[in-house]
Amino acid sequence: MRGATAIVGIGQTPYYKRGTSPEPELKLALRAITQAAEDAGIDVRDIDGFISYASERSDPAKLMPALGTRACRFAALVWIHGGALAGTLNIAAGAILSGQAEVVAIYRSMAEGNSQRLRVAVAQNDTSSQYLVNGLDSPAQILALRAQRLMEHHGVPRSALFAAVQASYYHARANPMAYGRNTEMTREIYDAARPIADPYGLFDCSRENDGAACVLVVSADRAKDLRQPPAYVLSAPMGTMEGGGALEENWRPYYATAGQRELAERMWQEAGYGPGDVDVAQIYMNMNAMGIGSMIDHGFFSFEEAGTFCTFENLIAPSGRLPINTSGGDLAEGFIHGMGLIPEAVRQIRGTSTNQVPGAKLSLFTGGPGDLMSSTALLGSADTL
Amino acid sequence: MSYSFEQHKIIGAIEADDDYWRHLEEGVLKVPRCAGCHTWTWPAHFRCGTCGSWTFDWVEVAAQGLIFSHTRTHYAFDRVLERREDVPYVTLVVELPHAGGIRLIGVLQGSDEGLAIGAQVTGSIDPPSAKSKHYPALRWQLAR
Numbered sequence: 001m002r003g004a005t006a007i008v009g010i011g012q013t014p015y016y017k018r019g020t021s022p023e024p025e026l027k028l029a030l031r032a033i034t035q036a037a038e039d040a041g042i043d044v045r046d047i048d049g050f051i052s053y054a055s056e057r058s059d060p061a062k063l064m065p066a067l068g069t070r071a072c073r074f075a076a077l078v079w080i081h082g083g084a085l086a087g088t089l090n091i092a093a094g095a096i097l098s099g100q101a102e103v104v105a106i107y108r109s110m111a112e113g114n115s116q117r118l119r120v121a122v123a124q125n126d127t128s129s130q131y132l133v134n135g136l137d138s139p140a141q142i143l144a145l146r147a148q149r150l151m152e153h154h155g156v157p158r159s160a161l162f163a164a165v166q167a168s169y170y171h172a173r174a175n176p177m178a179y180g181r182n183t184e185m186t187r188e189i190y191d192a193a194r195p196i197a198d199p200y201g202l203f204d205c206s207r208e209n210d211g212a213a214c215v216l217v218v219s220a221d222r223a224k225d226l227r228q229p230p231a232y233v234l235s236a237p238m239g240t241m242e243g244g245g246a247l248e249e250n251w252r253p254y255y256a257t258a259g260q261r262e263l264a265e266r267m268w269q270e271a272g273y274g275p276g277d278v279d280v281a282q283i284y285m286n287m288n289a290m291g292i293g294s295m296i297d298h299g300f301f302s303f304e305e306a307g308t309f310c311t312f313e314n315l316i317a318p319s320g321r322l323p324i325n326t327s328g329g330d331l332a333e334g335f336i337h338g339m340g341l342i343p344e345a346v347r348q349i350r351g352t353s354t355n356q357v358p359g360a361k362l363s364l365f366t367g368g369p370g371d372l373m374s375s376t377a378l379l380g381s382a383d384t385l
Numbered sequence: 386m387s388y389s390f391e392q393h394k395i396i397g398a399i400e401a402d403d404d405y406w407r408h409l410e411e412g413v414l415k416v417p418r419c420a421g422c423h424t425w426t427w428p429a430h431f432r433c434g435t436c437g438s439w440t441f442d443w444v445e446v447a448a449q450g451l452i453f454s455h456t457r458t459h460y461a462f463d464r465v466l467e468r469r470e471d472v473p474y475v476t477l478v479v480e481l482p483h484a485g486g487i488r489l490i491g492v493l494q495g496s497d498e499g500l501a502i503g504a505q506v507t508g509s510i511d512p513p514s515a516k517s518k519h520y521p522a523l524r525w526q527l528a529r
Contacts, residue, residue: 127397127464128395128397128398128399128402128428129390129395129398129402129406129518129520130398130402130428130490131490132395132464132465132518133395133517133518133520133522134476134490134491134492134517134522134523135458135465135468135471135474135476135492136458136465136476136490137462137463137464137465138462138463140462141456141458141462141476144456145454145455145456145476145478146454148454148455148456148502149453149454149502152454152501152502153454153502194459194460195457195459195473196459196460197456197457197458197459197460198456198457198459199456246399246428247428248427248428248488248490249453249454249478249488249490250427250428250487250488255453255454
């Protein structure tokens with residue numbers, strides 16, 4: 001499937017504070033999808049495939065009447081939570097390459113007032129009694145257990161977590177879309193923040209916003225004649241390895257990272273590139289330490305190297321060693337279940353990011369780290385095919 | 386016997402660990418081991434992924450182990466509001482080397498002096514209460 005499909009359109013609503021969207025969830029989805037079609041120069045009525053993930057509630061049946069959809073020929077929801085993010089591209093490629101659909105919309109819409117994702121979907125989906133009986137409810141707490149292990153046992157320093165926070169807020173300042181663009185970030189402010197679940201304080205956690213985002217995927221052939229430079233999908237594997245899955249803190253052997261090591265290996269192999277070739281990366285940070293774990297799984301650095309690699313200078317555009325989360329990412333731009341990461345990965349290939357890495361050709365984005373199953377994806381410009 | 390946890394069943398789990406809660410409510414820590422290949426199977430499941438057996442022996446194990454990880458919760462999260470007054474409280478993931486290295490979750494009781502990965506803890510069982518959602522609960526204490 002390498003390079004056989006491409007992202008040709010992106011659409012995003014503003015990020016609203018959770019629970020304050022002026023528009024209902026379904027309307028947000030419609031706005032993101034129509035915007036993506038406009039961006040691509042595709043008639044929105046021609047979208048014939050719809051893919052989302054996790055607990056998305058704006059299903060195609062509800063969208064069709066308002067989009068004027070001529071034919072919905074493919075629809076799928078990808079397991080499980082934010083880990084599914086990048087895997088949506090593989091499903092889209094499967095649909096397109098097998099002739100089931102021609103124009104596929106991948107989207108996610110959230111308005112807490114409508115779907116109550118945090119209170120209903122996340123909370124009552126599959127958090128087992130083993131957690132709830134013992135005072136663990138939120139992903140923040142569960143992922144804190146992983147982070148504690150990453151820091152205390154594997155020796156990843158606090159400075160690495162802070163560097164990711166600082167780089168995210170630095171990038172957000174230049175991005176008018178970023179919800180956290182006016183938030184000042186210094187080590188003093190970071191250290192003084194409200195503790196949530198050790199080792200996490202407030203700024204280690206993603207935001208949870210209302211909003212919607214969409215990307216449009218078509219075949220590489222069709223992509224050539226459209227309005228935007230295509231962002232080719234070089235690889236987008238999903239899944240988990242033996243010893244992963246729903247194991248209630250019994251993950252082996254990679255408890256403290258992101259559960260993405262095998263995924264990354266499959267991706268490098270399919271794409272024909274390695275970590276050293278990546279120009280820019282959007283690293284899913286439900287919590288920042290999980291994103292550090294994700295970069296370790298992808299081979300950017302080892303446990304021991306995390307402190308020297310993860311510095312502010314190394315993580316920022318335009319010329320850091322690995323600029324990450326150049327829109328501000330999940331920590332500082334906003335969080336719609338990670339969906340904002342894909343448009344930014346595409347903008348880097350188009351050359352239109354507000355924190356552009358000059359000449360970026362290989363653009364990585366990762367799925368939710370530490371999810372029961374996850375995914376990761378490498379996008380490339382035409383030169384990388 | 387009618388069990389408290391059965392009357393307050395938490396929805397959403399796969400429910401392979403009902404026997405764990407039953408034994409715990411009777412005051413005994415038992416975990417499943419495959420009757421076919423003797424692999425410790427935790428979290429409890431319906432079929433042994435190693436040998437394919439559908440039968441498990443519930444084996445009593447000593448409530449002691451080593452801290453695998455820990456977190457101190459500083460915020461009363463929605464679905465565990467019953468612990469509001471205990472915030473901040475510490476939850477442990479504890480490895481049981483004598484039971485195939487399975488890891489059990491439980492709240493720390495007593496002093497947190499010496500709280501660290503690798504530290505030894507011993508467990509006790511709290512009877513069902515509102516705080517643990519009317520389930521019995523394994524509690525860990527740092528070994529002195």
